[in-house]
Amino acid sequence: MILLEHYLIVASLLFCLGLLGVLFRRNALIVFMSIELMLNAGNLVFVAFSRFFGRMDGQVLAFFIIALAAAEVSVGLAIIVVMFRKRGTIDINEASLMKG
Amino acid sequence: MTIATDWNMLLVKGLPFLTLLGMGLLLLVIEVLWWGKDKTIMLILSLLAVAASFYFAWDQWIQNIPWSQQLLVFDRLSYIFDLIFLFCLLITLLISRDHIKREHIERGEYYALLLLATVGMMMMAHAGDLMVLFLGIEVMTIGAYILAGIKKRHSKSNEAALKYFILGGIAAGLMVFGIAFFYGATGSTQLSILNQTFAEVDSSQSVLIFLAVALILVGLCFKIAAVPFHFWSPDVYEGAPTTVTAFMATAIKAAGFVALFRVLFIVISLTHIPWVPLLSTLSIATMTVGNLVALRQTNIKRMLAYSSIAHAGYALVGLAAAAKDNQLSEMALGAIVFYMMAYAVITLGAFAIVVAMGHRGDEAEEISDFAGLGQRHPLLAAAMTVFMIALTGIPPTIGFIGKFYLFASAIEVGLYTLVVIGVLNSVVSAYYYLGVVMTMYFKEGAVYRWPPLAYLLTTSIFLTLLGTLYWGVFPKDLFLMAQESVRQVIF
Numbered sequence: 001m002i003l004l005e006h007y008l009i010v011a012s013l014l015f016c017l018g019l020l021g022v023l024f025r026r027n028a029l030i031v032f033m034s035i036e037l038m039l040n041a042g043n044l045v046f047v048a049f050s051r052f053f054g055r056m057d058g059q060v061l062a063f064f065i066i067a068l069a070a071a072e073v074s075v076g077l078a079i080i081v082v083m084f085r086k087r088g089t090i091d092i093n094e095a096s097l098m099k100g
Numbered sequence: 101m102t103i104a105t106d107w108n109m110l111l112v113k114g115l116p117f118l119t120l121l122g123m124g125l126l127l128l129v130i131e132v133l134w135w136g137k138d139k140t141i142m143l144i145l146s147l148l149a150v151a152a153s154f155y156f157a158w159d160q161w162i163q164n165i166p167w168s169q170q171l172l173v174f175d176r177l178s179y180i181f182d183l184i185f186l187f188c189l190l191i192t193l194l195i196s197r198d199h200i201k202r203e204h205i206e207r208g209e210y211y212a213l214l215l216l217a218t219v220g221m222m223m224m225a226h227a228g229d230l231m232v233l234f235l236g237i238e239v240m241t242i243g244a245y246i247l248a249g250i251k252k253r254h255s256k257s258n259e260a261a262l263k264y265f266i267l268g269g270i271a272a273g274l275m276v277f278g279i280a281f282f283y284g285a286t287g288s289t290q291l292s293i294l295n296q297t298f299a300e301v302d303s304s305q306s307v308l309i310f311l312a313v314a315l316i317l318v319g320l321c322f323k324i325a326a327v328p329f330h331f332w333s334p335d336v337y338e339g340a341p342t343t344v345t346a347f348m349a350t351a352i353k354a355a356g357f358v359a360l361f362r363v364l365f366i367v368i369s370l371t372h373i374p375w376v377p378l379l380s381t382l383s384i385a386t387m388t389v390g391n392l393v394a395l396r397q398t399n400i401k402r403m404l405a406y407s408s409i410a411h412a413g414y415a416l417v418g419l420a421a422a423a424k425d426n427q428l429s430e431m432a433l434g435a436i437v438f439y440m441m442a443y444a445v446i447t448l449g450a451f452a453i454v455v456a457m458g459h460r461g462d463e464a465e466e467i468s469d470f471a472g473l474g475q476r477h478p479l480l481a482a483a484m485t486v487f488m489i490a491l492t493g494i495p496p497t498i499g500f501i502g503k504f505y506l507f508a509s510a511i512e513v514g515l516y517t518l519v520v521i522g523v524l525n526s527v528v529s530a531y532y533y534l535g536v537v538m539t540m541y542f543k544e545g546a547v548y549r550w551p552p553l554a555y556l557l558t559t560s561i562f563l564t565l566l567g568t569l570y571w572g573v574f575p576k577d578l579f580l581m582a583q584e585s586v587r588q589v590i591f
Contacts, residue, residue, distance in 0.1 A: 008284075015277050022270055031266055038273025045280035053287055061231050061289065065276055068238050072269065075245050079261045082252055092266070095259040098335045098402075 007048035015041035028080050028090040032073060039069045105169060113167055113174040115156035116182045117222040123149035124215035131208025142211045143197055149215060150190050157182040166590045170290055173228040173590055177437075180585035181225035181358045184441055188351035189218050191448040194560035195455045196343040202458070203341060205250050214347065217243030221355035227362055228591060230279045230289040230316070237275070237323065240355060241268045244348060248340040260339025267332035271322035278315030285309045292591040294366050306372065313367050320363065323356035324412045327385040337405035338465075342458065345401055346451030349408045350444040357415060357440055364419070364428060365589060371426055379420035380518050387413025387525045394532050400454055400467050403532060404447065407491060410529060411443050414506060417522050421510040432509035434583035435502075441578065442490075442502035442571070449564030450487040453480060456557050467536055472545025480553070481540045483565050488533040490568050493526045497572040505579065 014037055021034025043062040050058025084090050111118070127142055134141070161179040168174070192214060200206045220239030227233035245268065249261025283289050285308040286297045298309075318329065325333040337345045368375060390410030397403040415436050422432035457469060457480075474481040490499035503526065507519045571578050 011277075011280075015273070018273060019270070022266065022273075028262065032269070035266070035269035035273055038270070039276055042273070042276030042280045045277065046283060049280070049284040049287075052284075055287075057288075058283055061283070064231060064235060068235065068272075071242055072238065072265075072272070075242055076265050076269070079245065079249055079258070079265055082249065082258050083262055086253075086255055086258055092262065095262050097256050097259055098338050 004048055004052045007044060011041045011044040011048065014038075014044065026091050026093050028083070028092050031092060032076050032080070035076075036069055036073065039065055109167060110169055110172070113160060114172070114226075116153045116160070116179070116186075117219045117226070119149055119153040119156065120215045120222070121219045124212045124219065127208050127212040127215065131212065134208070139206050139208065139211075142208050143193060146193055146211045146215060147190070150186055150193065154183065154186045154190075157186065161585075164588075166588055168228055168292065168590050170292065171229045171232050172223075172226045174226060175588060175590050176585040177358070177361065177589050178222075178225040180437060180582065181354060181440075182222050184354050184444055185218050185221045185225070185351050187441075188347060188354070188444050188448060189214060191452065191560045191564060192343055192347040192351075194556045194563075195346065195448075195452045197556050198554040199341065199343045199455050199458065203251060205341060207250075210247070210250060213243045213247050217247070217347075218351065221351060221358075224355050224362070225358045227359070228291055230282060230291065230294075230363075233359055233362060234272075234275055234279060237355075237359065238272060240352065241272075241323075244268075244344075244352060247344045247347070248336055250344070251341055256339040257341065258339075260336045263332055263339075264336045267322060271319045271329075274315045274322075275319035278312045278319065281308050281312035281315070285312060291362065291366050295369075295591050298366065298369050306370075309370065310373070313370065313373065316363055317360075320356060320360050321382070324353055324360065325356075325409050326382055326412055326416065327389040327409065330386070330389070330409045333409060334402050334405040337408075338399060338401045342401065342451060342455050345404075346448055346455075349404065349451070350447050353408060353412060354440045354444060357436065360419070361428075361433070364423070365591065368423055368426055368428055375423040375426065376420055376515070379416055379423055380515065383413050383416035383420055383518065384521050385413075386410070386416060387522065391525050391528045394529070397532070398467055399465050400470070400536070401465055403467065403536075404450060404454075407529070407533075408447065410525065411439075411447075411491075413525070414503060414522060415439050415443075417510050417515075417518055418506045420518060421506075421513050421515055424513040424515075429509070429513070430583065430586050431512065432506075433586040434579070435505035435509045437582040437585055438575075438579050439502040439506055441582065442498040445564050445567040445571070446487050446490040446497070446499055449483070449561060449568060450491065452557060452561045452564060453484045453487065456480060456553055456561065467539055468543075470536060470540045470545075471543035472540075474541035476545065480561075483561055484540060485537050486565060486568055488536050490572070492530045492533045494530075495572065496569070498568050498575065499572070501572060501575040501579075
């Protein structure tokens with residue numbers, strides 16, 4: 001029997017994984033994947049609660065977030081491509097012209 | 101659950117952002133179809149849209165018929181912020197023209213994205229639902245990511261976009277997770293429903309709600325660049341094109357505050373969260389760190405970035421004062437709205453001058469580039485002096501009045517320590533603001549031929565200068581307007 005709690009625990013784990021990935025990984029693509037992981041953890045919570053309440057509105061909200069994540073990633077990938085062309089690397093530690 | 105919508109009403113009430121939305125999309129189409137090199141038509145169309153939108157928002161503000169359609173709300177608070185965003189957009193458009201030509205980034209997208217980002221901000225101001233608030237934030241920031249990185253051949257601009265994107269992504273992730281828990285705890289994301297259900301929160305829900313509130317507030321703190329969530333802003337402000345920085349420092353910050361208002365109106369009734377100590381600590385950290393780090397900046401854009409962090413800290417003084425007794429007080433909120441206007445006017449003026457100082461391929465970004473400006477261009481130097489004095493908060497400028505109202509509202513509720521720290525911070529800030537003035541008048545600068553100031557740029561400097569001084573001497577009407585705006589807030 002899979003309960004609401006299980007979904008929430010999985011979602012929280014996904015969220016923490018995503019957050020750790022953003023904070024500690026240095027490859028821009030992996031950082032983007034981690035951001036997606038955080039957004040999808042939110043989606044999972046929405047869908048799990050929606051199911052728990054027996055209503056559809058949470059699932060509709062998840063669609064909004066999916067659409068938005070797609071928009072965000074398309075812009076993000078464009079930014080990475082420009083960075084790669086300019087510097088030949090996508091290591092975010094290399095992006096350190098400005099400090100202080 | 102069905103939402104009955106009066107479409108005609110929605111159309112009329114939503115005209116301010118529908119106009120901008122329509123024009124933003126139209127500009128994208130024109131960009132594809134228009135083969136001409138000259139983009140003047142884009143600027144003219146954008147300005148027309150801003151004028152129309154400004155008229156509609158003003159008209160609705162005057163009419164003052166609060167109306168809520170559950171997902172969107174239309175009250176004076178949202179319309180006054182619409183007006184603030186439009187003012188920021190107007191000045192940004194005026195200072196953009198010559199700058200983007202010089203930097204070879206004059207494209208249709210530039211204008212379209214500015215307009216569409218403003219639509220996102222207006223969605224935030226009109227949000228009646230946490231999800232609408234979040235979508236508004238994302239519409240605004242996705243536009244801003246592109247604008248920050250629009251100088252494709254420029255490593256710094258690229259880096260600014262990357263950093264902004266990663267930090268914006270974290271903020272988005274936190275907020276989605278928070279909103280999802282709100283939904284789980286209360287069964288809705290609508291602010292009006294949350295407002296009712298919070299009255300009967302039991303202890304099993306309160307953990308979820310606490311988590312949700314914390315996540316959402318941290319996400320919003322990223323947007324207003326409150327310490328300790330500020331570290332992205334100096335790099336982004338430095339790397340982005342100066343006109344975009346001006347837009348981000350003013351409009352996006354105001355949008356962050358209106359989003360914070362909308363959320364706080366609801367969650368402030370949660371009595372088990374110590375709001376005043378929390379907001380006071382945030383405020384003290386934000387203004388102190390902002391000011392102390394600004395002291396050792398040599399780049400004017402970075403200095404203004406840290407200064408904008410410090411100003412968010414001052415505005416948070418008002419928010420701490422407003423949060424007393426678990427309901428947002430009108431006077432303090434009015435003071436914050438006024439401060440947002442004051443800060444926007446002054447900062448746009450300062451950025452207009454930074455833009456005016458720039459030459460092709462050699463943007464005047466160092467404070468030392470201002471050396472000798474007092475002799476070379478006395479009028480420009482005088483204007484910059486006024487803006488720096490206003491940012492410090494010295495009369496007779498709008499900066500002084502704004503700070504006065506903020507601190508007065510904090511004294512009213514007995515937050516004396518906070519006010520003392522705020523005033524001390526203003527004294528510290530005088531050092532670096534007046535340092536710019538000293539550099540302009542008392543240091544010898546390189547002598548080069550001064551290019552004639554562009555017409556639109558002069559207009560924008562004149563407008564902001566006029567606002568800074570006029571409202572500094574006669575603040576009453578503007579302040580009453582700010583006060584009226586927070587009187588009848590609906591969810």
